[in-house]
Amino acid sequence: MKKDYETMTVGEIVADNFGNAEVFDKYGIDFCCHGSILLPKASQKAGADMDEVIKDIENLAPIATENIDFKNWPLDLLADYILKIHHRNIRKNGPKIQELLDKVCKVHGENHPALYNVQVLLRQSLSDLNQHLDKEELVLFPYIYEMVKAKLDGATLPKFHCGSIQDPISVMMSEHDTEGERFRHIEKLTNGYSAPEDACNSYQLVLQQLKAFEAALHQHIHLENNIVFPRAIQLEAELQEHP
Numbered sequence: 001m002k003k004d005y006e007t008m009t010v011g012e013i014v015a016d017n018f019g020n021a022e023v024f025d026k027y028g029i030d031f032c033c034h035g036s037i038l039l040p041k042a043s044q045k046a047g048a049d050m051d052e053v054i055k056d057i058e059n060l061a062p063i064a065t066e067n068i069d070f071k072n073w074p075l076d077l078l079a080d081y082i083l084k085i086h087h088r089n090i091r092k093n094g095p096k097i098q099e100l101l102d103k104v105c106k107v108h109g110e111n112h113p114a115l116y117n118v119q120v121l122l123r124q125s126l127s128d129l130n131q132h133l134d135k136e137e138l139v140l141f142p143y144i145y146e147m148v149k150a151k152l153d154g155a156t157l158p159k160f161h162c163g164s165i166q167d168p169i170s171v172m173m174s175e176h177d178t179e180g181e182r183f184r185h186i187e188k189l190t191n192g193y194s195a196p197e198d199a200c201n202s203y204q205l206v207l208q209q210l211k212a213f214e215a216a217l218h219q220h221i222h223l224e225n226n227i228v229f230p231r232a233i234q235l236e237a238e239l240q241e242h243p
Contacts, residue, residue, distance in 0.1 A: 005054050010042045011035025011226030013057065015071045021218065023056045032180060032221035070223060075231050076148040078223065079141050086220040087133050090213075094126045097213060100206045108203055112196060114189045121189075122210070125182050132175050140168045144228070147235050157239035165236045169229045176221045183214045 005013060010031040014021050024031045027048035034042065043050035070078060101122060105115045143165060146158040162168050187193060193211040195204045 005039050005057060006050070007038070009036050009038055009226075011222065013039065014222055015226050017060075018068065018070065018219070018222075019060055020057050021222070023053060023060060026056070027053055029053070030180065032176070032218045032225060035222060035226040071227055074148070075228065075235065076145055078228050078231075079144050082220065082223055082228070083137065083141060086216065086223075087137065089216060090126075090129055090133065090220075093209070093213060094122075094129065097206060097209045098122055098126060100202060100209065104200075104203050104206050107200065108198075111198065118186050118189050118210075121182055121186050125179060128175065129179065132172070132179075135168070136172065140165070140172065144232050144235075147232065147239060150239055151235060157236065165232055169233065173225055173229070176225060179217060180221065183217065186210065187214065 003016075008016075010024060010029055012035075014024065014031045014035070021031060027043070028046045029042050029048060030046075031042075037045070039053070040050055043053055070081075073081070098119075101115070101119055105119050109115045109119075139162065143158070143160050143162075147165075150156065150158055190207055190210065193207045195207050199207075
């Protein structure tokens with residue numbers, strides 16, 4: 001059945017097939033932090049021809065069968081995936097990238113002063129992300145697990161010291177917006193992660209690592225904003241309706 005992409009949000013389109021993220025990246029459409037925007041408005045905001053975007057999505061669809069169908073995963077399995085893949089990788093890879101960037105700045109910073117700005121932005125990002133991950137791991141995700149268990153056991157909605165789950169979710173989404181904007185700035189400062197002619201191997205490598213880090217962060221934010229958070233809010237509502 002042919003999909004009516006014009007009536008779908010960009011978050012829904014990527015949740016339907018994560019391969020579509022490549023198309024949105026091509027046209028500069030933000031599907032993670034602004035995933036609730038309908039495709040026509042998102043295309044207009046990015047200065048993209050919506051018909052061309054849809055054409056690329058439809059051409060991609062037949063070869064995108066290898067993408068993981070996250071939207072049909074159980075909610076607690078999605079939480080496991082985010083914690084064990086995305087959170088671990090941020091904590092493992094982030095400091096390594098920062099260390100390499102610090103070395104590159106010492107060698108190339110004088111000729112490429114924008115590197116110092118990238119250095120500051122990445123350090124701020126890793127500090128904020130560490131606190132962000134702590135809040136998800138210690139507050140939000142444990143409650144999601146409790147709600148899933150309550151649903152399976154036919155129990156009532158468990159008590160939550162934050163009130164509604166929508167309260168911490170709104171904080172997480174705001175922090176996602178901050179990180180999305182920060183990495184858009186990093187991308188701009190590095191000219192789309194393009195290495196200058198005088199770049200050494202380490203300079204080229206750190207740009208590749210920053211690009212990969214941002215791509216993984218986009219998937220992380222997309223999974224939470226467009227799949228996990230809406231389903232958690234829906235689950236809370238279901239448990240409230242059936243005490």
